[in-house]
Amino acid sequence: MPGSTRLFLSAIVEPLFVTEFRGELPAKNKGMAPMYFVHKIRPEFSQDGDGIRPNEAFEAWRNDMVEAAEASGRSARTTY
Secondary structure: OOOOEEEEOOOOOHHHEEEEEEEEEEEOOOEEEEEEEEEEEOHHHEOOOOOOOEOHHHHHHHHHHHHHHHHOOOOOOOOO
């Protein structure tokens, strides 16, 4: 779908975004994986509820996930 972001949904991403199942597609070095379209940020994590700009709760959740990944020795992407 043009203009849509599709991704391999993980437990880290799913709680933050409104998504739609796309189907299973080949993922690099992963084989077949469920893919989802990302429509917007969930209202409770959005500044104005429109799902465009993240709010402080989103940033706090993201920072917690980055810290947990780093503490376990995994790399964490911190930009969006």
